[in-house]
Amino acid sequence: MTQQPLSILTVGSLAFDTIQTPAGKADQVLGGSGNYFSIAASFYCPVEVVGVVGEDFPQTHLDWLSTRKIDVTGVQIAKGKTFHWVGSYDQNLNEAKTLSTALNVFEHFDPSLSAKNSKAPYLFLANIDPVLQQRVLDQVDSPRLVACDSMNFWIAGKPDELKATLKRVDILSLNEGEAYLLSGESNILKAADSIRKMGPSVLVIKRGEYGAMLFTSVGIFLAPAFPVTGVVDPTGAGDSFAGAFMGYLAQAGAHRDMAQASPKNWNQLLRRAVLAGSVMASFTVEDFSFRRMAKLGTKELAERQAALADMISLT
């Protein structure tokens, strides 16, 4: 009997993005952390996504998500328009410039979990208002593992609320600049120490094309990004990373208790999960929106994972 992988609940945005990069332009394409995360995680385990969209959001997309083991019954369809982000990247693809943000229906988003949602064994709180992240935490039963993401906007605007969230999560993922901002430190090791004291015992610091750093009680893992020949659009790379990272952990049945019970296995599992995240992000950046993930096959995914593992191997 093979055991069915446990599922991940994610609460995040489903959005339209309009993006300009050195490689081209995409007008009002599908995006949002909830989308990127769910699709990435769905390569590994069932996903439940909770979010809100407007009446202009294509039902065909929700239907397509459903075909990928992504339960979209938690996506509310509200009167009004869908969240719309307009951004651009210059030659430095590691940093997005926001040109406009129309929150639209997302402005009054108040996540309400179904009975099924509240029992999800894994929870990923995407980059939303930390107050909402806590409201979600109030509604879940007892997940095996809780991860969250955040961004400059909340770190600067709602630091106390964010810190209250951090006390309640196992894993935090942030990019390098956000780690400096949150910690007030200018050295990455000091920043990581400081942030881990805020709550999350596991910290992932994303460094764009330079990969990611994993900090746990066992030590540090330095994961590279998988180098690709053509980066088209970095949007969603971080959420795709998180999706594959959490998906990998869920597929393996990870539990926070492992940190004490079998630290070596826990650490090894987290390291492999980081590589899975890195690889998924490398696919996402190869095209606009999640077009590349939509075309991605499991064989191709496994091959790139093996290739990346080889690129850090000393044997």
Next chain:
Amino acid sequence: MTQQPLSILTVGSLAFDTIQTPAGKADQVLGGSGNYFSIAASFYCPVEVVGVVGEDFPQTHLDWLSTRKIDVTGVQIAKGKTFHWVGSYDQNLNEAKTLSTALNVFEHFDPSLSAKNSKAPYLFLANIDPVLQQRVLDQVDSPRLVACDSMNFWIAGKPDELKATLKRVDILSLNEGEAYLLSGESNILKAADSIRKMGPSVLVIKRGEYGAMLFTSVGIFLAPAFPVTGVVDPTGAGDSFAGAFMGYLAQAGAHRDMAQASPKNWNQLLRRAVLAGSVMASFTVEDFSFRRMAKLGTKELAERQAALADMISLT
């Protein structure tokens, strides 16, 4: 009978540096690629250094180098002043800003090798005029392995001369920006392909605090930098990297023929050499000049190497 490690000849600058970094200022301290390279390599094998200094250069320093298995008989003492570089770094420690360069005696440097120098089994051509690099190549008998470094100044100013040098070397180390400039590419994989076609079958692209990439016919190795809590001065990191990298290869008795004869061993050796380079650079940046390397013990060195290997281990 233990075999004595073979020695490396390096031709480069011995200089005074005046440096301002966010961590402080150092006035007219010892530096130069020849110094950093030699000291780093001397942890692994005997070194011969060829260069030129002025009458103001401290004999005590040359004497100190001699105590470290560094043969300084090839250092000419010329009438005039020693090469003096004045530079600064802002918060982005990956990029130096040159404030002034007084070549002084280095302006008329014409490397002339002794009979012993010309028989050196390993050769590292530090970042000097590619015309001089070729004059050195003309004088060596048949080294097992030749590596060289270069910089924007020569890539932009003497591209044809540099390309003539590259045809004659096995290994090239450059930083990321230099690789883009030399290749005319804006993607790192394409840049590496293009540069390896110019001659060097092994290419190391240095990415400052993000580590280094190794390109060989076998594949790509992505090495992180060893994260340190306090970067004082990045000057000499690249040359220290090269010194430990080449020293590691010399200590192991590497030969370019290994690339064909035992590609797997060759690749593994190069990967470990890159890590050794990364570790040595991490010590250099912890203080001004080569003060940190001067204090460095072999136990501490071995410990940090093991720690860095663990930071990329999946097991």
